[in-house]
Amino acid sequence: MLTKRIIPCLDIIKRRVTKGVRFLNNIDLGDPVEMAVRYSEGGCDELVVYDITASAEGRPIDIGMVREVARAVRIPFAVGGGISTLGDMSRVLLAGAEKISVNSLAVKNPEIISGGAKAFGSQCIVLGMDPAATPDTARCPSGYEVTTRGFRERTGLDAVAWAKRAEELGAGEIVVNSVDADGTRAGFELTITRLIAEAVSVPVVASGGAGCAAHLRDAFNLAHADAAIVAGILHTGEITLRQIKDELHAEGIPVRMTW
C-alpha cells in the first residue's frame, strides 16, 4: 500500500533555514544541508526546499545549495523559488532534485507548467499554491482565492479552478499551502485541501498549520491529502518524525516505519 508522506519544509533565506508566521518575523534555524541530513536520517519521506526570496528578488534559485542537498541525502526532494524558465528547471533537475515547484511565476505564466511537463514529465512538476479564504464568492466560487509572492498579492483566481487548470497543463502534484493556517499550528486548512483533492486526479499535499500528529491524521483522513508538509514543530524539536509516525501508525494510517 502506498504510504502517506511526511515532508519537512525548509524555507531558505541567504542559505539559512528560516521560519516565520505568514512570511513575517523570520528567525534563523540552521544550515539547510545539515537539517536535510538530520530529517532524512530521522525518517522523513521527502523534503522540500524553498528559496523563499528568490522570486520576490527576481533572481534565479541558489543552485549551489540544491547541489549540496543532493549530495547529502538519498531521498527525493523538491525545490521551489525563482524558477521562471525551462532552463531553470533543467538546472534544478541536473543538480539532483527530484521535482520542481512553481508557484507565483506559474500564475503569471501558466505555460511554464505545460512546457516543464512536456520537457521533463508531469511527475516532476509540482504546482505550489497559496490560497486564502475570501468572501468574494462571485469571483471565487470555492471561497478561496490564490495569492502570490509571499501572500502579498491577491490574484482573483479561484483556488479550485486554478488547481484544475494546473492539472490540465500537466502539473503532477499540487501543494495547497493555506495562507490562513500557515504558521499558526492550529491544524491544516481542511476545507480547501479537501476541495482540491476532490477536484484533481493528481496527488495533493497539505501545507501550513501543522501543530501535532493529529493534524496530519485529519489532513489524511478528512481532507484526503496524499502527503503533508511539516515545518515549525519539527524545526523547534517539539516533536520528532518518529513520534509523528508512531502516532499515525497507531491510528491505522499507512506510513513508512523503517528507514
Add this chain to the structure above:
Amino acid sequence: MIAIIDYKAGNLTSVRLAFGALGCEALVTSDPQAILAADRVVFPGVGAAGAAMWNLADLTLIAPIKEVASRGTPFLGICLGTQILFDSSEEDGGTTTLGILPGRVPRFRPSNRWDKVPQIGWNQVAQARRHPLLDGIPDNGEFYFVHSFYPAPADPALAIGLTGYAGVSFASMVGRANVAATQFHPEKSGRIGLRLLDNFTRWTPTPDV
C-alpha cells in the same frame, strides 16, 4: 567502470551521486563507445516515453543499448529506463519502445477517486522470487515511486518484485539474465535503495536468473 546512459531524460545526477556515496566511479555518458566498453550499464530516466525514444534514436544509442543488454553486461533499468525496455508504452498516444523485454506499459486507471495518478511516494515491494540485487533487503521493504505508467511483462516469470497500487498488482521490479530493472527509484530510496545499488555493483549475472 559503470556507465549511466545520458539521453536527456533528467535524474542522472542523483543516480551518479548514489554510486558516488558507495565509492563507485560512474560515468554519465551518451557516447555509444563508452557504453559498449563499460563493465556495467545503468539506464535511468524520468520523463515521457515518446521524447525518450526520439532522443535515443537521435543519439544513436538504441543499437548499443540492445547490444549490452543481449551480451551479458550487468544492466540496470530505472523508472522510465525500465518502461522503455518493453515492447510498447501507452504514453504519448502509444510509443513503440526498445523490445528488450516482452510486454507493454499501460497507464494506471484507478476506479477509486483517491488513488491519484501519478503514484508518488513509498510503497512496498513484495519479492516474487530471490534475486541477487535484493540480497539483504527485507521482503515488503518500501521504495520510492514516481510514475503514471507501469510495467506489464508478457511473461509473469519476469517479475522479481510486485507492488499494489490503483487496483493492480504490478511488476515493480523485473529481470531476465543480465538485465534487471526497477520501476521505483533505488537512488532515492534511502538505505535499502543504496543496498540494491551496492548489490548491482557486485552482481555477476548468470544466464538463467
